[in-house]
Amino acid sequence: MISTLNPFHYFMQKLLFILLISFSLQAQNQKNTFTAEEIKRDMAFLKNRFEKIHPGMYYYISKDAYNQMYDSLYNTINQPINYLEAFKILSKLVTNVKDGHTNIRFNKKRFDKKSTKHVPFYLRKINNKYYLALNYSRDSTIIRGSEVLQINDEPIEHLMTQLKDFVSSDNGNITTKDYYTTGVFPNYYLKLYGELDSIKITYRLPKTDVIYIKKVACLTTAEINKTSVKRYKSLTRPNLALKIIDSVNHIAKLDITEFSMTGKFLDVSNQKFKRVLKARFIDIKKHKIEHLIVDFRGNGGGYIPNITRFLKYFSPKPFTLVDSLAFKKKAYFTLFKPQWIGPPLVMWAGFMKRKGEFLYHVNTKNDKQKPEKELLYQGKTYFITDPGCYSATTFTLNLAKDMGIPEKIIGQQVGGATWGSFAVNWQDFKLPNTKFIIHTPLMKINHRLPNQINKDFFLQPDYEVNRNLDELLKNNTSVTDFTVEMIRQSKAARLR
Structure with a gap:
């Protein structure tokens, strides 16, 4: 006797099978332990992929040094390891490329952006000590400026040393590692350590010798943002905000926190940035600003x-802007997908120069971009910088200095290299x-620096002004105050 399933039962059977496969694949993606062989295969895959397509592989670290580090890690893996330990090992292969645009992150399915809980603190390093810069916890008695001694009984110095292993920076820039491990703690x-429900913080309040220990809940990003609006709204720096600081001496400050600003309707070319920037220079001209401070702190880049x-x-x-663009020959079809048809056929013509494993395009003219005529600023300009300045921002700063635009650069060393970036x-x-x-x-971009004024590998300020504890306690900005006072004294000296 032959039994048959009716259509409904057949459908349910297939649906159950699909669901079981789906759950199986999801479980595979959520593996908590990996064999030594699995980690070694991932290491080899990562290294081979970098060597094939990464334009900066062996640029900041020699092939011999990288291979020695790789072999040392490879030979230590002889037993199964957990998810976070695997991440730590593979991070070393990424950060030791020593390029700030190269990074590693968790799979999206591992830690959901909306539901994942984070430690509710941001730190700041001042004179080799670590202080609480922002407290987003529900306990508001843990005030800004408190010295952080331990997190979950781990000495803060030891903890921060471990965190720096996860930070990619140009040529291993240490100031950049300090900046991000504290600023994005x-x-x-x-x-x-993965997701935790709570953490214990050991700290010392300012101007006291008493040590406090508090246990606080970890919070989601939405909860942290909600606290931020209520508690630290005055500390935000809106992009392209213009403020008249001293109307008598005609001093203003323009904040450029990122080189991106888009409108609501598919503004892929950043027309909003262009419109708002123009409006700011109309105001600068209207108020007859003689001294313009441009604050680039924390600007990681944006739209070139x-x-x-x-x-x-x-x-x-x-x-x-650009002297040359280059990419590896083996990365050609990674850049220009074969299925696009048109670009793969014609882009060879734009990169006719060959040098070793690279294809190049070199600009032959130095006058492609025309200056603004009606709104050209002719006063004195001062740039404020810190290690958070990177990518398009570093690009801007180095070009501007080479063209003699800023009167002075004030603040801290920037995070990106002078020559360009990957x-x-x-x-x-x-x-x-x-x-x-x-x-x-996938590409190497060299800045147009015809005069080569910038001799340092990283752009250095004319006046180094570091953030300090007094700034944290009083919610002021020492570098802005320094710059304004410098301008006032300069004006006073000219009048004498």
Whole structure:
């Protein structure tokens, strides 16, 4: 006798089978332990992929030094390891490329952005001690400026040393590692210890010798943002905000916190940034500003054409942004997908020069970008910088200095290299076993620096002004105060 399933039962059977497969695949993606062989295969896959497409592989670290580090890690893996330990090992292969645009992150399915809980503290390093810069916990008695001694009974110095292993920076820039491990402390703590329900903080209130220990709940990003609006709204710096600081001496400050600003309707070319920037320079002209402070602190970059839009208000003569672009031959079809048909067929013509494993495009003219005529700023300009200045921002700062635009640069060393960076286009690829996501630049971009004024590897300020404890306690900005006072004294000296 032959039995048959009716259509409904057949459908339910297939649906159950699909669900079981789906749950099985999800469980595979959520693996908590990996064999030594799985980790080693991911290591080899990552290294081979970097060597094939990464334009900066072995640029900041020699092949011999990288291979020695790789072999040392490879030979220590002889037993199964957990998810976070696997992340720590593979992070070393990424950060030791020593490029700030190259990074590793968890698979999206591992820690959901909305529901994941984070440590509710941001820190700041001052004179080799660590202080509470922002407290987003529900306990408001843990005040800004408190010295942090331990997190979950771990000495803060030991903890921060471990977190720095997760930070990619150009040529291993230490100031950049300090900047991000403190300024984005919750993100890096998550990478080291995973998600926690609560943490214990050991700290000392300012101007006391009494040590306090508090246990606080970890919070979601939405909960942290809600507290931020209520508790620290006055500390925010809106992008492209213009403030008249001293109307008598005609001093104003323009904040550029990122080189991106888009409108609501598919504003892929950042027309909003262009419109708002123009409006600011109309106000600058209207108020007859003689001394313009441009605050770039914390600006990690953005849309490269906005560099031109900014610099044209300062440069009295035509200029060009880029000296050359290059990418590896083996990365050609990663950049220009075969299925696109058109670009893969024609882009060879734009990169006709060959040098070793690279294809190049070199600009031959230095006058492609025209200056603004009606709104050209002719007063004195001062730039404020810190290690958070990177990518398009570093690009802007180095070009501007080379063109003689800023009167002075005040603050701290920037995070990006003087010559250029590995950027422009990227690929995100997934490791086969751990499923970690690797963010990889595909092009090398050299800035147009015809005068080569910038001799240092990282742009250095004319006046180094570091953030201090008094600034934390009083909610003021020491570097802005320093710059304004410098301008006032300069004006007074000219009048004498």
